[in-house]
Amino acid sequence: MCRWLAYYGDTIPIEALVLLPQHSLIDQSLHSREGATTTNGDGFGIGWYDELGGLPGLYKSIRPAWNDRNLRELAAHISAPLFFAHIRTSTGTAVQETNTHPFRHGRWLFMHNGLVREFPCVRRDLLLAIDSELIPELEGSTDSEVLFLLALTFGLEDAPLTALALMAGFVEEVGERHGVEHPLQMAVATTDGEQIIAVRYSSEGQSRSLYFSTGALALKAQHPNIEEVQGLSDEAHAIVSEPLGDLVEAWKCVPESSIGIVKPGPDEFYEFTPRRPQRRR
Template sequence: MCRWLAYSGTPIRLEDLLYRPRYSLIDQSQHSREGVETTNGDGVGVGWYPVDAAGEPALFRAVGPAWSDVNLRELAHATSSPLFLAHIRASTGTPVQQSNCHPFRFQNWLWVHNGSIREFARLKRDLVLAVDPELYPSMAGSTDSEVMFHLAITYGLRDRPVAAVERMAGLIESVAHRHGVPDPLQMTVGTTDGDRIWTFRYSSEGRSRSLYFSTDMTALRALHPELDTLRRLSEETRLIVSEPLGEMEGAWQPVPESSYGIIQQGDDELGRFAPAGP
């Protein structure tokens, strides 16, 4: 499987989350505590929206392990962003190549995924045929994650993200049922249009991979008034992670099973996620 994080808030250097925390994403690439695999060394990527810039996000993806990528370290030290997604990959069977590394990008959208489609090779043809033909040329890799992304776009991700991902999940379960594949879908997903972040935690078997969100800044400052760094972050700052970046009491809350969340200006949202039939 994989590990990922999504950040929105006061612009910070990428290294502040990728490298500096005790259990940073780079540390998790070798020492994951809650993943299926301890090591996630089959690629790394980060997509970010530059400060004071509009349009497509920038993207860095590499096939080597995150812990030894000197280019990533240089980029993370020099780059600040108010919104970014980062991912470390553990392949579930598809090749280790750059086009299979996350995040995936389409126009102003980014997408990261941890999980898998069970027996994807058997289901892939039916799933790919459901992708909008106009989107097909933009699929460069061979992963189930990229197919899921393009199915979500096909079903209206750009207009109704939650409904689109519910239809995507429903299609996968329907196709799997026809092929006799039980409990086909395992996913935690992070996706963003550069303004809001949507996150999803769901599995067909009801035992989804780990996912957490940070406590709101007001509550976190009240819990830890001794931490000056928290004062520099805006009230809107939020973080979604596959597993906590540290052990600060009260900082992390688990995303409920079968749910979605929306990180946005003003009140965030948390709701029930249920696949929709095709």
């Protein structure tokens, strides 16, 4: 399906994670080890926050990530304290820029790996639940963008953990009404530029892979002789679909049905349980 990564910490060049690691996102676009598909060539996108505040920047393309010179130029010259990067494999919707991730609303970004099963059958009901004020922002045809707008409808900007649980619960409710088995598969990340929230969940309990980086302080203590490890910022955090290298201790697999939060200080993890909305919107 897709592969993605999110970074929070000291300001670094985007290429430090997207291009340079042994198993970078560019490498994963051709040689994914843990994805549903080996090749992820249906477009890519990056979203980043600068230190001046304001809206996050976006760059999207329908070209394969491994074959875009502009991506390499931008990633080498843009540095940011928080950024998202996503490579796409379509699950049936068109390969077009409006379907590439991340999606943006104000200061919020959102990206997704997974699918809403039987999306053409449930799409109408999901669209009708989106807040009417958000409908003009719907640009593409993918299920991922609909998930984002549903999360916003359920209050993402004010109570993100609750909103994501309500979004997942509503999608499952609609799927069940249409007789869809295992309606939702998602590994999602969203951010307002202050924190990153990531969820690993699927209706069948067999979710797509997701990893959090090990705390930099602990990793430095374990590997005092590895230059790359010693160069990490103490506040460097990464969330990835699959590890960027072979150093096993650098990555922690996120358990099934979990939600994690990255912000200054230790990462936080909680059990993720979808919630059915009391009323349909």
